[in-house]
Amino acid sequence: MKLSVFLTTVSLSILPVSGSTPAERGCFCQVTGSLDDCACDVETIDAFNNNQLYPKLQSLLESDYFRFYKVNLNKACPFWTDNSHCGLSDCAVKPCSPDEVPEGIRSGRHNKYSAEANEQLDDCEKAKHLGAVNVSLSKETREALQDWNKHDDEAExxxxxxxxxxPDSQYVDLLLNPERYTGYxxxxAWKIWNSIYEENCFKPHIMKRPLNPVTFYSGKGSEVKTFNSWLEGQCVEKRTFFRLISGLHSSINIHMSARYLLGENWFQREWGHNVSAFQQRFDSELTSGEGPKRLRNLYFLYLIELRVLAKVLPFFQQPSFRLxxxxxxxxxxxxxxxxxxxQLANSFPLHFDETSLFAGDKMEAAKLKEDIRLAFMNISRIMDCMGCFKCRLWGKLQTQGLGTALKVLFSERQIEALPRSSIRQPTFQLNRQExxxxxxxxxxxxxxxxxxxxFRSLLAKMH
Known part of the structure; x- marks a missing residue:
């Protein structure tokens, strides 16, 4: 039976575990109830996201401000010399021509404030210094301050x-280059994720044996058990870091399975949900029990980023901020x-409590935070090793998005100190790319x- 026949409208309700089919239980029986290191549960997230947040967020992302993303897809891989590229048509990315990008975005005036807000700031500064002593800075001092500011920004x-x-950075219309299965x-592809997990997820030194490429990619075999076993005995910060990366990996695999090329002929191509591909990555039996843990890590990642949206609200409420x-x-x-x-994100009743992170000895906490920051920096560099340009585009965007989320999460004092008027320039900044x-x-x-x-509904209908 063709998979496409299952692409039907499904109910918003969550199917209960009791009475569910064996196939459904294989992927979802352990994806229920409370999440580790959190006060929240899966069902609350499902109801909040699917019924309330998802529709508004999708509408926002279709707007011009959010659909155009500037990216350099021609960077050389910094870790190995194999620069072979995917030759499949679905791996290609179509950049925008200059006239396709709104002038306000192309001009660069979007980065911090609108022109009107900048004029107000300039007028206030001029008035403030009328009749005052000469407070101008020498060229050398200005250059030193710029270097300090750049260093401070990079440290965050x-x-x-x-x-x-x-010149290699180009605007891409994300709506015209959707994330989906490309054949890569x-x-x-295994080399990318193996480098991420093996070298950047604080794997215990006693675990030396590398993973088999086929085992890693398909999710078959007992070796996969080593992934979540890394968490045993790890501090909450390292557990959190691993679960964020695992959640991101799970999310990408769900996108690949949900927008899969099911068939094509001379006049059209059919994209839809590939249940088999989904099961291969998340079914408990096919992944030696790892699949449901991966899905739970996705929910954990959702909670972290939802908390970030709540924390960053004051930044976007500044009078000077414009889209x-x-x-x-x-x-x-x-x-x-x-x-x-x-504001909807802020209203969520069971937010992740980030105060549990880096709460120990200050020197140890600072070192651990820096270790995690550098590890994530490494992961963002690995995205330039993707041979598939569309995978590279979405990999870079999603790692930058998660990196920005971590920046927000650990900038609480700077966000709390944001000015209440447009006169003073804030110390906490997010540029348009972030x-x-x-x-x-x-x-x-x-x-x-x-x-x-x-996928719950499709699995239930198949059996």
């Missing part, structure tokens, strides 16, 4: 960012929608949670 970053001024798989594209009426409409999404990646990355996670509901 959890990921490597592309140089927007580089096998040893090359500036040059289309003033639409910009205000989408700013209102953005505020609605953030904003676009933050919300699109969370949009991908929100979509994955929504797709799990569809």
């Amino acid at each position: 970053r959890f990921c490597v960012t592309d140089d927007e001024a580089s 798989k096998g040893p090359e 500036y594209t040059g289309q003033l009426e639409q910009d205000q409409k989408h700013k209102d929608l953005l505020t609605d999404v953030l 904003i676009v990646s933050l919300f699109n990355a969370f949009g991908r996670i929100s979509t994955s949670i929504r797709e799990l509901k569809t």
Whole structure:
């Protein structure tokens, strides 16, 4: 029977474990109830995301401000010299021509404040210094301050960012280059994720044996058990880091399974849900019990990023902040929608409590935080080793989004100190690339949670 016949509208309700089919239980029987290191449960997240947040967030991400992302897809891999690229048509990315990108985004005026806000700031500064002593800085001092500010900004970053001024950086319309299955798989794809897990997830030194590529990619075999066994005896910070990476990996695999090429002929191509591909990655029996843990890590990642949206609300409520594209009426409409999404996120009753992280000895906590920051920086660099350009695009965007989320999560004091008026410039900043990646990355996670509901229904109908 063709899988496409199952692409039907499904109920918003969550199917209960009792009375469910063996196939459904294989993927979902352990994906229920409370989550480790959290006060929340799976069912609360499902209801909140699918019924409330997901529709508004998707509408926001379709706006011009959030659909155009500037990225350099031509960076060389910094870790190995094999630069072979996927030759499949679905691996390609179509960049935007200059006239396709709104002028307000192309001009660079969107980065911090609108032109009007900048003019207000300049006028206030001029008035403040009229008749005052000469407080101008020498050229050398200004250059030193710029270096200090750059160093401080880099110290807060959890990921490597592309140089927007580089001629290799181009705008991409995310709606016209959707994340989906491209055919990129096998040893090359395995090498990416193996490098992430083996070298950057604080794996205990006693576990030296590398994973088999086929075992890792397909999820078959007992070796996969080693992944979550790394968590045993680890501190909460290292457990959190691993679960974030595992949740991101799970989310990407759900996107691949939900937008799979089911068939094609000379006049059309059919994309839809591939239940077999989903089971291969998440069925308990096919993954030696790992699949449900991966899905639970996805919910954990959702909670972290939802907490980030709640924490960053004051930044977007600043009078000086604009979603500036040059289309003033639409910009205000989408700013209102953005505020609605953030306030909805803030209203969630069971947020992740980040105060449990880095709460020990200050020196040890600072070193651990820096270790995690550098590990995540490494992971963001690995995305430039993807041979598939579409995979590279979405990998870079989602790692930058998660890196921005971590930056927000650990900038609480700077966010609390944000000015209440447009006169003073804030110490905490997010540029447009960080904003676009933050919300699109969370949009991908929100979509994955929504797709799990569809896969539950499809598995139930198959049996």
